[in-house]
Amino acid sequence: MFKVGDEFNSKFKISKDIYDGFVNIFNDKNPMHVDLDFAKNHGYSGIVMHGNILNGFISHFIGEQLPVKNIIILSQNIKFNNPVYLNDLLQFNASVFEIYESVNVINFKFKFINQKNITAAKGKVQIKKLD
Amino acid sequence: MTKEEIIKEINNIFIDVLDDEDIAISEATTSDDVDDWDSLNHIHLVVAIEKHFKLRFTSQEIQSWNNVGEMILNMKEKGI
Numbered sequence: 001m002f003k004v005g006d007e008f009n010s011k012f013k014i015s016k017d018i019y020d021g022f023v024n025i026f027n028d029k030n031p032m033h034v035d036l037d038f039a040k041n042h043g044y045s046g047i048v049m050h051g052n053i054l055n056g057f058i059s060h061f062i063g064e065q066l067p068v069k070n071i072i073i074l075s076q077n078i079k080f081n082n083p084v085y086l087n088d089l090l091q092f093n094a095s096v097f098e099i100y101e102s103v104n105v106i107n108f109k110f111k112f113i114n115q116k117n118i119t120a121a122k123g124k125v126q127i128k129k130l131d
Numbered sequence: 132m133t134k135e136e137i138i139k140e141i142n143n144i145f146i147d148v149l150d151d152e153d154i155a156i157s158e159a160t161t162s163d164d165v166d167d168w169d170s171l172n173h174i175h176l177v178v179a180i181e182k183h184f185k186l187r188f189t190s191q192e193i194q195s196w197n198n199v200g201e202m203i204l205n206m207k208e209k210g211i
Contacts, residue, residue, distance in 0.1 A: 075175075100177070102188040102190050105178050
């Protein structure tokens with residue numbers, strides 16, 4: 001089903017709906033995320049989006065964009081390289097870099113690149129294909 | 132590698148994967164003997180062992196093991 005080198009690409013936008021939904025559901029109202037003046041005073045050009053919104057996009061990628069549905073995430077790590085702002089359009093790229101057929105485990109590398117061609121985040125996610 | 136050397140390296144993998152410094156495995160060790168060696172951690176352990184020793188098992192091989200010693204025998208057959 002998967003082979004090393006397989007690539008997947010998609011785009012995600014940090015919309016107002018996603019941002020509002022995240023703030024309201026998880027109640028993280030740290031001023032860096034909700035107070036423009038506070039964020040600007042700390043060197044950012046706008047309120048900084050929660051990094052874990054990107055993890056939601058990873059969830060969407062694994063759950064909705066792969067060609068199989070009988071999968072679970074075993075582990076995931078992400079490094080936030082640059083801030084993401086409201087309405088940023090992120091190009092998402094993921095590729096298979098390791099497969100462990102004995103236990104049906106597939107390892108992906110991924111990265112998010114913003115509309116200015118700057119890497120916003122990158123990491124790895126490991127999934128298991130269930131029998 | 133000798134069995135003892137393999138066990139020592141596998142033990143370090145168990146400590147790392149299961150985050151338990153007190154683990155001390157032997158050839159007779161089974162999943163019943165180690166806290167947190169559950170089905171998902173079993174997968175993490177197999178992946179870590181395959182990666183560390185640069186080898187690949189088959190699903191049939193994994194299912195045939197009854198203890199750590201049988202896994203090590205399998206590894207020896209693969210030239211470890």
